Amino acid sequence: MNGGARRIDGSGLSGISHLVVEVSDGERALNFYKAVLGLDARPLEGWPVAGETAVPLPSKQILVFRAAAANEAEKETGIHQAYRCTAQARAAIAERLAAEGIPVHRYHEDRPAEADDPFYFADPDGNRIQLVSGPGEDGGIAAIDHAAIQASDMEWEEDFFVGQLNFTVDHRVGWNTADYVRARAWAEGKEEMAPGTRRMDHRYRDIPGAEPGRGREVARPNIQIFLDLGEGALGIFLATAHRQEPPPERACGTPRTAIAIDRAAIDGWAETLAGLGVAVEGPVVHDGRSPLAASVYFRDPCGNFFEFCAPAARGI
Amino acid sequence: MADVESISHSGICVHDLKQAEDFYCNVLGAEVHSRVNFKTQDALRGRSIHTTLTLDDYVFAVMLTEDWMEVPDADDLRGANRTRHAFCVPRARFPEILEMLAAHDVPFEGPVTHPEHGPFGESVYFRDPTGNFLEVLWRRDEDAEYNVVQPLGHGGGG
Numbered sequence: 001m002n003g004g005a006r007r008i009d010g011s012g013l014s015g016i017s018h019l020v021v022e023v024s025d026g027e028r029a030l031n032f033y034k035a036v037l038g039l040d041a042r043p044l045e046g047w048p049v050a051g052e053t054a055v056p057l058p059s060k061q062i063l064v065f066r067a068a069a070a071n072e073a074e075k076e077t078g079i080h081q082a083y084r085c086t087a088q089a090r091a092a093i094a095e096r097l098a099a100e101g102i103p104v105h106r107y108h109e110d111r112p113a114e115a116d117d118p119f120y121f122a123d124p125d126g127n128r129i130q131l132v133s134g135p136g137e138d139g140g141i142a143a144i145d146h147a148a149i150q151a152s153d154m155e156w157e158e159d160f161f162v163g164q165l166n167f168t169v170d171h172r173v174g175w176n177t178a179d180y181v182r183a184r185a186w187a188e189g190k191e192e193m194a195p196g197t198r199r200m201d202h203r204y205r206d207i208p209g210a211e212p213g214r215g216r217e218v219a220r221p222n223i224q225i226f227l228d229l230g231e232g233a234l235g236i237f238l239a240t241a242h243r244q245e246p247p248p249e250r251a252c253g254t255p256r257t258a259i260a261i262d263r264a265a266i267d268g269w270a271e272t273l274a275g276l277g278v279a280v281e282g283p284v285v286h287d288g289r290s291p292l293a294a295s296v297y298f299r300d301p302c303g304n305f306f307e308f309c310a311p312a313a314r315g316i
Numbered sequence: 317m318a319d320v321e322s323i324s325h326s327g328i329c330v331h332d333l334k335q336a337e338d339f340y341c342n343v344l345g346a347e348v349h350s351r352v353n354f355k356t357q358d359a360l361r362g363r364s365i366h367t368t369l370t371l372d373d374y375v376f377a378v379m380l381t382e383d384w385m386e387v388p389d390a391d392d393l394r395g396a397n398r399t400r401h402a403f404c405v406p407r408a409r410f411p412e413i414l415e416m417l418a419a420h421d422v423p424f425e426g427p428v429t430h431p432e433h434g435p436f437g438e439s440v441y442f443r444d445p446t447g448n449f450l451e452v453l454w455r456r457d458e459d460a461e462y463n464v465v466q467p468l469g470h471g472g473g474g
């Protein structure tokens with residue numbers, strides 16, 4: 001998996017290995033990703049986490065489905081998954097989406113790397129999918145380009161991923177005046193932006209003495225950072241509502257973003273993570289049938305599930 | 317008369333928060349104390365977007381403006397557009413400031429020597445990345461007793 005991928009210097013980390021996506025019906029989701037997105041593979045044997053169905057992409061990255069109740073509140077957030085395919089493959093996917101009556105959105109982008117040709121739609125469970133066009137073989141989706149999560153504290157996230165895990169910031173949104181000037185164009189209906197990228201704030205809504213709901217309403221960008229994962233990126237969006245986090249000791253769950261790592265580096269990372277005070281499980285050494293040799297499961301400071309995993313030597 | 321006693325803190329409006337943080341921390345030696353509007357609870361309350369910095373015993377915030385401000389010409393290094401913040405260093409450390417500005421490619425004017433009968437010795441004038449005017453100086457009276465910092469607020473002691 002990702003054997004030739006660009007690595008984060010000195011870390012043994014090399015991009016997204018797999019994404020675990022929650023769906024209400026695994027079989028229906030698999031059929032959709034096959035029929036509409038051109039995912040042309042059978043589920044992998046020996047996947048180490050019970051209840052998860054794993055399907056390989058041509059990039060050797062893996063898309064994993066997990067049955068779970070839909071979280072309607074997250075449909076209007078910045079959470080999404082982005083896959084890469086050729087322009088021709090995307091045109092074919094667009095035709096199939098049209099045939100299914102699934103709308104495609106051409107949201108404008110904040111991140112320059114995604115600005116040229118936006119393309120968004122939702123799977124049958126409402127998971128937002130972005131298709132990024134790039135080189136490769138025609139067919140269906142070929143690789144995972146990036147993933148986006150949300151967090152209630154962007155300082156904690158940046159301290160964790162950049163300060164502790166040595167990721168680098170690829171792009172920031174909401175840190176400069178230009179982003180705020182641009183947000184007003186969205187509020188005036190002049191620019192269509194993806195959910196979770198903009199918000200209306202009521203200035204000083206509940207300072208002592210103020211009347212709730214009487215604050216001046218202003219359009220703002222929602223704070224975002226994009227981290228370089230070596231191969232691909234991770235977007236983190238500020239959560240605009242509080243949500244229930246899993247129990248603090250729970251380290252393995254879904255949705256989950258898994259990052260590929262050299263087998264030799266996994267024990268060291270497990271130790272490093274344990275020292276950071278977040279929930280950690282592992283390293284878990286998987287049995288010989290698994291496409292993964294070992295994993296360490298953990299949560300970021302805001303409760304998002306992550307995994308560092310080493311591919312099995314035999315590949316997938 | 318209100319009879320205010322001292323400056324508590326100040327706010328410096330900027331066009332790029334990260335750039336401002338990097339400038340005040342890496343060039344002038346400030347430290348990030350806290351940021352506002354990077355948490356859900358701040359967004360829900362509609363708070364301003366700013367970073368509070370400390371520079372020795374001075375507290376100030378770099379405040380992100382949501383509209384473009386007028387920026388003076390780039391070659392104007394010694395102005396007082398709205399305000400100019402002047403920071404003080406001991407005379408012995410003044411050359412370090414000049415070296416630090418040069419090392420970070422920050423254009424500056426000076427050092428400018430002030431009249432000998434006044435309290436100021438020399439000043440160097442420069443701008444932050446947004447264009448806010450700044451000054452660093454040393455004082456001729458830096459060893460004078462009256463210059464001792466008193467406890468702040470409520471009449472200075474007691």
